[in-house]
Amino acid sequence: MYGLIRPVVKGKTVLELAAGTGLIAKNIVNAAAHIEASDTSAEMIREAKRGNHSAKLYFSVQDMFCLPYADESFEVVIVSNALHIVPQPEKALAEIHRVLRDDGVLIAPTFTHAENSFFGNSKAFFLKLAGFPLHSRWTSEGYLCFLQQNGWTVRKSDVLKASFPLTYVECVKAEV
Numbered sequence: 001m002y003g004l005i006r007p008v009v010k011g012k013t014v015l016e017l018a019a020g021t022g023l024i025a026k027n028i029v030n031a032a033a034h035i036e037a038s039d040t041s042a043e044m045i046r047e048a049k050r051g052n053h054s055a056k057l058y059f060s061v062q063d064m065f066c067l068p069y070a071d072e073s074f075e076v077v078i079v080s081n082a083l084h085i086v087p088q089p090e091k092a093l094a095e096i097h098r099v100l101r102d103d104g105v106l107i108a109p110t111f112t113h114a115e116n117s118f119f120g121n122s123k124a125f126f127l128k129l130a131g132f133p134l135h136s137r138w139t140s141e142g143y144l145c146f147l148q149q150n151g152w153t154v155r156k157s158d159v160l161k162a163s164f165p166l167t168y169v170e171c172v173k174a175e176v
Contacts, residue, residue, distance in 0.1 A: 001080075001109060001160060001166075001168060002024070002027045002028055004158075004168055005024065005028050005031075005078065005107055006028050007031075008076060008107060009032040009076050009078075010031045010032070011031075011032070011033050012032055012033055012075035012076050013032070013033055013034050013035075013073070013074050013076070014028075014032045014033075014034065014036070014074060014075070014076045014077070014078065015035075015036045015037075015038070015069070015074040015076070015078070015099060015100075016037040016078040016079075017038055017062070017064045017078070017079040017082065017092070017096070018038075018039055018040075018064065018082030019039045019045075019048060019059070020039055020041075020044050020048070021047045021048050022037055022047075022048030022049075022052065022057075024037075024078060024080055025037040025048070025057055025059075026048075026051075026052065026054075029054045029057045030054075032056065033056065034056050034057075034058075035056060035057045035058070036058050036060065036069075036074075037058070038059070038060050038061065038062035038064075040061065040063055041061070042061050045059050045060065045061050064079070064092045064096075065091050065095055066095065067098075067099050069099045070099075071098055071099065072098075072099070072100065072104075073101075074101065074104060075104045075105070076104060076106075077096050077099065077100050077104065077105075077106050078106075079092065079096065079106070079107075079108050080107070080108070080110070081109065081110050081111055081166075083110050084111060089146070089150075090150045093147070093151065093152070094151070097151055097152075097173060100173065104172070104173070105170055105171070105172060106152060106170070106171040106172070107168075107169070107170055108147065108169045108170075108171060109166055109167065109168040109169060110138070110143060110167060110169075111164045111165065111167075112138050112139055112140040112142075112143050112165050112167040140157070140159050140165065143167050143169070144157055144169065147169065147171055148174070151173065151174050152171035152172070152173065153172050153173070153174045153175070154169055154170070154171050155170050155171060155172055157169045
């Protein structure tokens with residue numbers, strides 16, 4: 001997935017939401033001009049800050065539903081494997097829409113396991129045990145429709161093979 005993301009963020013200002021321990025940000029920082037990586041968990045951000053020696057990468061605790069950034073602050077926003085675990089993903093997408101430049105790109109890969117009931121149910125069970133209850137379960141097609149219904153035009157999508165199917169998506173703001 002990093003190989004798909006690096007060319008999109010090359011030389012750009014990036015916001016990563018739900019960054020967790022910072023794996024994506026740390027793996028793409030050399031391509032980007034600057035990355036703001038945030039998570040709602042102070043513990044995750046403390047872990048993410050360990051071993052970060054890049055002046056281009058800044059970690060902070062933020063709420064993806066109420067970001068402290070000005071309108072159109074970022075050229076790329078990444079939200080990976082998070083939209084299915086937040087209670088109002090459409091509200092998160094609206095806030096992303098606000099902070100992303102009009103010519104910017106949203107990268108929003110997420111697990112799309114709804115079509116596989118056994119693995120989907122197993123994934124939901126283990127996420128709930130880990131404190132991440134699933135609020136949305138999508139098929140790949142259903143996820144793309146959800147994004148389109150919430151103001152985005154899908155410019156690229158691919159289902160990546162992982163322990164669970166992961167739909168990698170790049171979107172731009174839909175024209176009104």
